[in-house]
């Protein structure tokens with residue numbers, strides 16, 4: 264039977280690291296962040312709606328979206344965040360379903376969807392099972408600051424714009440704690456996938 268696994272977790276929890284590992288094992292991953300970047304490129308339908316809603320101040324000189332400026336706006340203001348989500352998410356969902364279908368048609372039995380806002384956006388109907396990756400908040404902040412050039416206050420705003428961890432743990436079928444080495448993360452993923460007969 265075909266199976267869609269939703270992989271989720273807070274910002275900088277390790278979803279992309281986990282996804283890369285799964286891809287190396289031959290399991291296809293549909294990446295919501297990547298698709299969210301694609302659908303807002305100049306010339307795509309969501310782009311025009313964002314400019315209409317947020318104004319030209321969210322554009323760079325070459326008219327591409329200035330992601331860091333848009334991020335500063337939406338991570339500080341829940342209503343602006345909802346506005347952006349209402350523009351971007353429908354296009355993301357359609358493209359995710361299309362890509363998953365393509366992987367199934369190519370003969371894959373399992374597809375992973377890497378969806379950062381799986382629970383926040385109530386997208387669990389799109390997947391059959393869920394894996395949550397999480398890190399304690401101090402490590403999350405450290406890794407986020409080390410990876411992106413954000414000020415501490417910007418990083419904290421991003422973390423707190425997401426659903427509290429305890430709620431996500433309760434909603435997930437499997438939970439992976441990514442506070443050790445990457446190798447340790449991979450072993451935990453192997454354990455879950457073996458238990459679900461995917462490996």
Ligand SMILES: CC(C)(COP(=O)(O)OP(=O)(O)OC[C@H]1O[C@@H](n2cnc3c(N)ncnc32)[C@H](O)[C@@H]1O)[C@@H](O)C(=O)NCCC(=O)NCCS
Pocket residue numbers: 273274275295296299303329330331333334337344347348351352355378379380421424425
């Ligand atoms: C605000 C934007 C332009 C900032 O871009 P930036 O390049 O700085 O960040 P990036 O896209 O790599 O996202 C990094 C992480 O931020 C978090 N995040 C992104 N958007 C949101 C949101 N609307 N609400 C809460 N957290 C979010 C996620 O954990 C995501 O993995 C961008 O995140 C965006 O377009 N967001 C809206 C679309 C969205 O919800 N994407 C996430 C899942 S589909």
Ligand SMILES: Nc1ncnc2c1ncn2[C@@H]1O[C@H](COP(=O)(O)OP(=O)(O)OP(=O)(O)O)[C@@H](O)[C@H]1O
Pocket residue numbers: 272273274275276277278279280281296379406407409410441442443444445446448
């Ligand atoms: N076990 C680990 N040990 C050390 N560093 C790690 C570990 N797992 C992930 N990282 C690092 O932490 C950072 C965040 O991980 P990653 O990019 O995979 O998270 P993410 O959940 O995909 O983030 P986002 O939601 O922002 O896209 C990266 O720089 C990654 O290399």
